[in-house]
């Protein structure tokens with residue numbers, strides 16, 4: 269397993285629309301393993317493949333709290349089948365927009381279908397943090413980052429902050 273660098277805004281790859289995976293193979297599993305390593309290394313709870321530069325419909329997630337055993341979920345070709353209309357606000361962050369947090373409103377429950385690590389079909393309802401996270405990650409597959417929902421001013425400020433921080437990091 270390899271820790272891969274996570275792309276940050278305004279990298280144009282993050283705007284790409286990811287492609288469906290034809291079949292869950294060992295290559296797909298290798299990608300998912302790398303994604304989990306990269307997500308843990310960055311202290312994240314969710315990661316879309318495009319965030320490490322692979323625009324394919326793959327997501328990993330681990331919503332276990334500190335002190336709980338790891339609980340990784342893998343999503344290949346996830347789709348939303350149904351959502352409830354009620355919107356719920358949640359303060360979101362993103363590994364591609366480090367140290368920026370803001371409130372986004374999303375449907376509070378969604379029914380999703382996807383293929384798991386072994387290629388088996390799973391269909392289930394997600395709610396709470398799970399619902400927030402899966403919708404946030406599925407947005408990445410469409411080239412949408414959560415700051416795209418904010419005002420233009422807030423979005424530009426967020427990108428500036430990330431660019432500045434990345435420059436400092438590169439300068440060591």
Ligand code: ZN
Pocket residue numbers: 361362363364404405408414
């Ligand atoms: Zn994100």
